[in-house]
Every structure is written in structure tokens, then in C-alpha cells.
Amino acid sequence: MKSWPAPFVPIVPGRSPQVRVRDTVSGELVPAALGDSASVYVCGITPYDATHLGHAATYVTFDLLVRVLRDSGVKVSYVQNITDIDDPLLERAERDGIDWQQLATREIGLFREDMTALGVLPPDEYLGAVESIPTFIAPIEKLLAIGDAYLVPAPDASRPQAHDVYFDVSRDPKFGSVSRLEEADMLAVFAERGGDPDRPGKRNRLDALLWRAHRAGEPEWDGGPLGPGRPGWHIECACIACSHLGVPIDIQGGGNDLIFPHHEMSAAHARSFSGQPSFARAYVHQGMVGLDGEKMSKSKGNLVFVSELRRAGVDPMAIRVALLAHHHAQDWIWEEADLRAGQARLDTWRQAVSGNGGPPAEATIAEVRAALADDLDSPRALAAVDAWAAEALSSGGDDLGAPGVLARALDSVLGVRL
Numbered sequence: 044m045k046s047w048p049a050p051f052v053p054i055v056p057g058r059s060p061q062v063r064v065r066d067t068v069s070g071e072l073v074p075a076a077l078g079d080s081a082s083v084y085v086c087g088i089t090p091y092d093a094t095h096l097g098h099a100a101t102y103v104t105f106d107l108l109v110r111v112l113r114d115s116g117v118k119v120s121y122v123q124n125i126t127d128i129d130d131p132l133l134e135r136a137e138r139d140g141i142d143w144q145q146l147a148t149r150e151i152g153l154f155r156e157d158m159t160a161l162g163v164l165p166p167d168e169y170l171g172a173v174e175s176i177p178t179f180i181a182p183i184e185k186l187l188a189i190g191d192a193y194l195v196p197a198p199d200a201s202r203p204q205a206h207d208v209y210f211d212v213s214r215d216p217k218f219g220s221v222s223r224l225e226e227a228d229m230l231a232v233f234a235e236r237g238g239d240p241d242r243p244g245k246r247n248r249l250d251a252l253l254w255r256a257h258r259a260g261e262p263e264w265d266g267g268p269l270g271p272g273r274p275g276w277h278i279e280c281a282c283i284a285c286s287h288l289g290v291p292i293d294i295q296g297g298g299n300d301l302i303f304p305h306h307e308m309s310a311a312h313a314r315s316f317s318g319q320p321s322f323a324r325a326y327v328h329q330g331m332v333g334l335d336g337e338k339m340s341k342s343k344g345n346l347v348f349v350s351e352l353r354r355a356g357v358d359p360m361a362i363r364v365a366l367l368a369h370h371h372a373q374d375w376i377w378e379e380a381d382l383r384a385g386q387a388r389l390d391t392w393r394q395a396v397s398g399n400g401g402p403p404a405e406a407t408i409a410e411v412r413a414a415l416a417d418d419l420d421s422p423r424a425l426a427a428v429d430a431w432a433a434e435a436l437s438s439g440g441d442d443l444g445a446p447g448v449l450a451r452a453l454d455s456v457l458g459v460r461l
């Protein structure tokens with residue numbers, strides 16, 4: 044899958060300290076990389092709607108993680124997928140009376156434009172589910188062969204004797220270790236987030252779909268011995284992460300609404316077919332961004348789209364600064380005041396770096412790096428820049444190189460272009 048153009052990342056003297064993130068499974072601060080390399084897998088969008096501020100917050104967060112890891116001297120392998128076939132995409136296309144591929148192509152294009160405008164680094168590998176389908180077949184066959192998956196008759200399929208394939212969660216002793224939810228809580232969110240607890244023929248209500256036999260009116264791909272059909276959502280990320288990064292990966296990332304079932308199931312599938320005891324060494328989850336007191340979600344229709352803000356003339360860097368003003372792990376509510384504050388901050392910083400000299404910037408740059416290396420504490424990083432800007436605007440300063448080097452540092456590690 045074509046990604047988007049990589050922004051220029053200036054080189055700045057010095058380095059970030061070792062980067063630590065709070066693993067949302069253990070609750071502990073852990074090193075994001077164990078040596079001089081790190082593998083990062085971030086769940087991508089399902090392209091049935093435009094990028095809203097919740098998505099933007101997620102991809103800016105992982106952009107920060109990759110920037111600060113690289114700034115600390117770590118070689119990062121960053122993979123992101125795009126779920127370019129799934130029920131929500133087909134349902135939206137049906138509702139709007141358009142071809143599902145046209146819808147996906149349009150929304151993927153808009154996502155690329157939004158990411159480019161927000162200064163987000165593209166992943167090293169950007170992989171569509173559709174183009175990756177051939178790599179899903181062998182792992183699903185293996186799950187069937189070892190008894191961790193089973194067939195469920197699909198009498199409504201387009202061909203007689205067709206079967207869907209399900210993963211048997213009772214076969215995985217570590218099932219539940221990612222979300223740490225009780226079964227009743229799992230069941231409560233399973234159906235809301237793509238699961239089918241009441242499907243007849245399943246062994247356990249939480250069992251997840253691995254392969255769906257072709258139904259009339261749906262697209263289909265060659266599943267080899269599985270028959271024509273299409274993949275389930277969780278196996279897609281498990282297979283892409285394993286085949287492009289190897290297991291265990293260092294960091295699994297995404298919004299905190301993916302913890303269950305998506306990250307729980309992907310980890311279970313990957314452990315089962317790879318035989319490895321762990322899928323991801325640490326999980327980093329982005330908090331939800333709400334609007335009008337509620338979580339921003341398609342079902343509620345309370346979305347603020349990045350592309351609409353851009354069309355209205357909003358500086359994408361003001362959106363980025365507004366997002367960075369909130370710690371990634373916290374849920375928060377978007378308000379107009381966030382954008383006004385982001386723009387005001389950007390204006391102040393731009394004014395502060397436009398003078399002929401300023402206070403020395405080394406300590407500020409070190410503080411920005413230290414803040415980001417400490418679980419991506421972007422509000423603390425922004426406060427350090429605010430302090431430098433306030434001093435530059437009130438007292439000036441005679442360090443002629445400071446404004447330039449600070450501007451390059453903000454571009455490099457915060458991704459904010461002044």
C-alpha cells in the first residue's frame with residue numbers, strides 16, 4: 044500500500060535519553076527498546092470515513108514515539124496496517140450506494156493528506172489487508188491443524204458445504220491477559236466491536252472469526268484450502284505483525300478502544316500460530332478523544348474531521364499542537380478552546396524564534412527530549428518550550444543560534460514546524 048511522503052526530520056545535536064513507555068497491560072514503565080532496535084506495530088484505520096481527531100491523536104502519538112526513539116539512537120521498524128476490507132466498510136458503501144473499493148480509495152487518500160498535513164512520519168511498511176490476504180492462509184491452516192481453530196457451517200454462503208473458520212479462545216491459557224477483563228465484561232463489548240457472540244455453532248461465545256466463507260454480494264478472495272472468502276479483523280494484524288516484524292514485537296499500539304477484543308484476539312492468534320509465549324513486549328494505548336461530553340465515535344456521529352478543519356483554513360500545526368497538549372494515555376474532550384489555545388501557542392513560539400537571538404536553548408531541548416522519553420509526556424515538553432518563548436519575548440537574549448536550533452529541535456522530535 045502506498046503511504047504518504049516522509050517529512051524532513053532535521054538532525055539536532057545531542058540525543059534523547061532512553062525512551063520508556065507505560066505498558067498498559069502491566070501498568071509499569073518499561074523501555075520502549077531493549078537494545079539499539081525496536082519494532083513498532085500500530086493498528087491502522089478502516090477506511091470508511093474520514094480521519095477524525097481521535098485518529099489524528101493516535102497517529103501523532105505513535106509518530107512521537109518513533110521520532111523520540113530514533114532521536115535516542117534506536118533503529119525503529121514501524122509497521123502500520125489498513126483494514127481495507129471489513130464489515131463496516133461494506134455496510135457504509137451499501138448505505139451510501141457506492142462501490143466499497145471506491146469508498147476505501149477515497150478515504151485512504153484523505154487519510155494520507157491528513158497525515159501529511161499533520162507532519163506524521165509514514166510507517167516503514169504500510170500494509171493493506173487485501174494485499175496481505177495470501178499471507179493469512181497458512182497461519183489459519185496451522186490454527187486448524189493444531190486444534191486451536193474449527194469450522195462452523197455457513198449455510199448462507201454462496202457455495203454449498205461452505206464453512207467459516209473460528210478461533211477457539213478456550214484453547215489459549217493466556218486469553219484475557221491483555222485486557223484483564225472478566226468474561227462478562229468481555230461479552231459486553233465483544234458485540235459492540237465487531238464480535239458475534241450469538242452465532243450458532245460456535246464453541247464459545249467469544250470465539251473470533253478467522254475466515255468468512257463467501258456470501259452473495261460480498262467480495263471474495265482465494266483462500267486456498269479455506270475456500271473463497273475474506274479474513275477476520277484480528278488475524279489480519281496478527282499475521283502482518285508477525286510476518287513483517289517477527290514475534291515478539293516491542294510495541295503494539297492503537298486506541299484504547301482496541302484493547303478488547305482486537306488486541307486480545309490478535310495476541311491470542313499470534314501466540315497460537317507462532318508458538319511464541321508472547322506477542323508484544325509492551326502495549327501503548329491512546330486515550331479516546333470526546334466531543335460534547337461523549338467519546339467521539341461514528342455511531343454517535345459526533346466527529347470532528349481533520350480534513351474539514353483544514354478546509355476551513357485551520358493551520359494543521361495548530362491541530363498538532365492542540366493534540367500534543369494532552370497526555371496520550373488520558374481520555375479527554377475536544378473543545379473549540381483547544382484549537383484556539385493551540386493556535387495561540389504556535390503564534391507565540393513563531394514570534395519567539397523570529398528574533399535575532401534568544402536565551403540559550405540547550406536546556407530547553409534537553410527538557411523536551413527528557414519529557415518525551417518519559418512516556419511521551421508531550422504536555423511537559425510543550426511547557427518547556429513555553430518557558431523558553433516567554434523568556435525570549437520578555438527579556439530577549441544574545442544567543443544568536445538559539446532560535447534556529449530550537450526550531451529545528453521542535454521540528455525533529457515534536458514534529459512541530461514553526
Ligand code: ZN
Nearest residue numbers: 086087280305
Ligand atoms: Zn490491529
